[in-house]
Amino acid sequence: ATERTLSIIKPDAVAKNAIGEIIARFEKAGLNVVAAKMVHLSEEKAGGFYAEHKERPFFKDLVGFMTSGPVVVQVLEGEGAIAKNRDLMGATNPKEAAPGTIRADFAETIDANAVHGSDSPESAEREISYFFGNDEICPR
Ligand code: CMP
Numbered sequence: 001a002t003e004r005t006l007s008i009i010k011p012d013a014v015a016k017n018a019i020g021e022i023i024a025r026f027e028k029a030g031l032n033v034v035a036a037k038m039v040h041l042s043e044e045k046a047g048g049f050y051a052e053h054k055e056r057p058f059f060k061d062l063v064g065f066m067t068s069g070p071v072v073v074q075v076l077e078g079e080g081a082i083a084k085n086r087d088l089m090g091a092t093n094p095k096e097a098a099p100g101t102i103r104a105d106f107a108e109t110i111d112a113n114a115v116h117g118s119d120s121p122e123s124a125e126r127e128i129s130y131f132f133g134n135d136e137i138c139p140r
Helices: 011-015 019-028 043-049 059-066 081-089 102-106 121-131
Strands: 002-009 032-039 071-079 115-117
Touching: 002 019, 002 081, 002 121, 011 019, 011 059, 011 071, 019 032, 019 071, 019 081, 019 102, 032 121, 043 059, 043 121, 071 081, 081 102, 081 115, 102 115
Parallel strands: none
Antiparallel strands: 002 071, 002 115, 032 071
């Protein structure tokens, strides 16, 4: 089925000028960008986004990293978009990410891991509406 997923190009990948190369991978895999914006997240916005990790030991570092520079937030649309994006990203820890995945090619550490992607239809719905109003999404 056609799905939508939320993708974030994180501060490390933006700082490396890898925005275009990462989006090209999505497009070449048949995912359409139907919304996109660059934002420098506040602590409140980043903390709310990652609220499910609030009690985890890495939460403070995660929020610190995600507010360290601008990010590019996008909605990707396509057949099986959620799983397809996760395949393209590779494992959360770049050291475990399969060769040829975005994290293997662009990421250094588990915190600075280049990209975020929704992990389920429920989180995709929540994450998309956290960043975009319906009038900011352009179905194609
Ligand atoms: P992301 O997919 O954005 O979701 C939560 C982020 O927390 C994850 O990518 C990692 O960048 C970061 N993180 C740091 N440490 C861990 C950990 N031990 N397990 C999972 N995520 C972690």
